[in-house]
Amino acid sequence: MSDDASESPAQGDAERERNPLAMETLVSLCAARGFIYPSSEIYGGIAGFWDYGPLGVELKNNLKAFWWRRMVRERDDVVGIDSAIISHPRTWEASGHVEGFSDPMVDCRTCKRRFRADQIEGERCPEAPKKRAVTDCDLTESREFNLMLRTELGASVDESTTAYLRPETCQAIFSGFKRVRESARQKVPFGIAQIGKAFRNEITPRNFTFRSREFEQAEMEFFCHPSESEEWFQHWLEVRLQFHKDLGIDESLLRTRPHASDELAHYARAAEDVEFLFPFGWQEIEGVHDRGDWDLSRHTEYSGKELAVTNEQTKERFTPMVIETSVGMDRTTLALLVAAYREEELDNGETRVVMGFHPALAPIKAAILPLSKKLSEPAREIQKELRKHFNVSYDEAGNIGRRYRRQDEVGTPFCVTYDFDSAEDGCVTVRERDSMNQERVAIDGLRTHLTERLEEGS
Numbered sequence: 459m460s461d462d463a464s465e466s467p468a469q470g471d472a473e474r475e476r477n478p479l480a481m482e483t484l485v486s487l488c489a490a491r492g493f494i495y496p497s498s499e500i501y502g503g504i505a506g507f508w509d510y511g512p513l514g515v516e517l518k519n520n521l522k523a524f525w526w527r528r529m530v531r532e533r534d535d536v537v538g539i540d541s542a543i544i545s546h547p548r549t550w551e552a553s554g555h556v557e558g559f560s561d562p563m564v565d566c567r568t569c570k571r572r573f574r575a576d577q578i579e580g581e582r583c584p585e586a587p588k589k590r591a592v593t594d595c596d597l598t599e600s601r602e603f604n605l606m607l608r609t610e611l612g613a614s615v616d617e618s619t620t621a622y623l624r625p626e627t628c629q630a631i632f633s634g635f636k637r638v639r640e641s642a643r644q645k646v647p648f649g650i651a652q653i654g655k656a657f658r659n660e661i662t663p664r665n666f667t668f669r670s671r672e673f674e675q676a677e678m679e680f681f682c683h684p685s686e687s688e689e690w691f692q693h694w695l696e697v698r699l700q701f702h703k704d705l706g707i708d709e710s711l712l713r714t715r716p717h718a719s720d721e722l723a724h725y726a727r728a729a730e731d732v733e734f735l736f737p738f739g740w741q742e743i744e745g746v747h748d749r750g751d752w753d754l755s756r757h758t759e760y761s762g763k764e765l766a767v768t769n770e771q772t773k774e775r776f777t778p779m780v781i782e783t784s785v786g787m788d789r790t791t792l793a794l795l796v797a798a799y800r801e802e803e804l805d806n807g808e809t810r811v812v813m814g815f816h817p818a819l820a821p822i823k824a825a826i827l828p829l830s831k832k833l834s835e836p837a838r839e840i841q842k843e844l845r846k847h848f849n850v851s852y853d854e855a856g857n858i859g860r861r862y863r864r865q866d867e868v869g870t871p872f873c874v875t876y877d878f879d880s881a882e883d884g885c886v887t888v889r890e891r892d893s894m895n896q897e898r899v900a901i902d903g904l905r906t907h908l909t910e911r912l913e914e915g916s
């Protein structure tokens with residue numbers, strides 16, 4: 459079964475108080491400001507597919523870069539790959555997905571809609587008007603529905619050409635295990651990581667991007683000796699929880715939750731989720747899984763290629779165990795948007811909306827705002843210099859207060875104002891998003907000043 463079967467909207471009062479944002483508010487801000495909007499919007503959208511606009515792509519790219527830096531570049535024992543989305547179809551037989559990657563589904567013969575059986579209360583169709591009696595609901599028996607998206611390769615349409623869009627990114631890590639270990643001269647324990655698209659034909663995509671049919675995962679498979687797998691499981695769980703805190707997400711919005719034995723995916727011996735408190739309740743954003751030797755053993759069996767390793771010192775031959783960390787980039791982006799949103803009342807009685815992103819994640823790092831259009835030339839010069847180093851926007855439309863508000867709403871940490879004194883004193887005013895404090899900074903040292911402040915805490 460796919461993850462988090464009970465996407466319950468139920469939320470206690472205390473939790474709602476901690477996280478009072480209404481999803482509709484966030485969804486409209488995302489569309490209006492170009493973070494995320496429905497894919498194929500002019501055709502009415504397509505359920506479970508979303509497009510990232512100019513700010514959304516920057517935010518998600520920053521998240522991916524942060525993950526890659528932490529998980530690959532800063533470690534000697536993890537290497538990265540980027541594999542094809544379509545694998546040899548036998549891959550999915552070996553992985554157990556052809557047989558076991560399904561959700562129970564029921565159809566309503568009256569409204570013709572399809573639902574996950576585990577999300578239906580009693581025998582009533584969720585779309586049926588409240589006054590309709592249960593006996594008038596015409597639901598089919600529950601059937602297993604495979605979540606993999608199929609496609610055909612080549613010209614002839616027969617069974618041999620059926621391929622699947624990967625439902626998780628990690629299988630190419632397992633099938634490429636020997637090649638990567640040898641070419642990167644790695645020894646167990648070590649890990650292989652990748653970020654990429656995954657596809658699932660979710661029966662009920664919902665909660666904005668939370669449950670999509672196309673999404674991105676960042677996965678790391680860590681291969682270790684069987685005697686060390688519990689230790690590595692704990693290690694990675696701690697590392698991954700810390701990662702989410704380092705994204706600037708408040709601790710009160712994060713928790714870990716172990717899976718009960720009847721919740722475990724077909725490949726997992728143990729699992730613990732990192733959950734985030736969304737407006738629709740606590741939900742998984744990352745899974746840490748003990749996959750045992752399931753994957754390497756199955757690929758050995760199905761491919762006929764030996765994937766065991768030998769300990770050079772002891773000469774012991776063993777199939778490594780796998781500890782997996784699997785985080786959704788779209789779900790984490792959604793968590794970042796939820797966590798960042800706040801409304802503040804200003805002294806003049808106005809309200810400002812602020813997206814309080816960690817500076818390392820903010821889509822725009824600094825906005826250059828000339829006080830008057832007459833000052834556009836030198837202000838553009840500053841932008842030209844700074845944009846070599848980070849994403850910088852330029853805005854000369856409207857009064858300065860309104861321009862600050864626009865930047866607050868998309869989470870820009872710094873606004874740089876070029877005014878009528880700047881030519882003379884060689885300084886600009888730098889205004890910080892959260893405190894709204896302003897300071898004069900020499901144009902000569904502006905890049906270093908901003909770089910240092912952007913890197914604080916990352």
Ligand code: GAP
Nearest residue numbers: 461626668669670673743744745784785786789
């Ligand atoms: N390789 C293991 C695996 O795929 P999973 O718990 O099914 O495990 C891992 O998925 C992560 O991928 C989830 O924690 C979630 O962040 C993300 N994910 C899974 N299904 C998703 C969907 N339909 N939409 C968006 N993200 C999804």
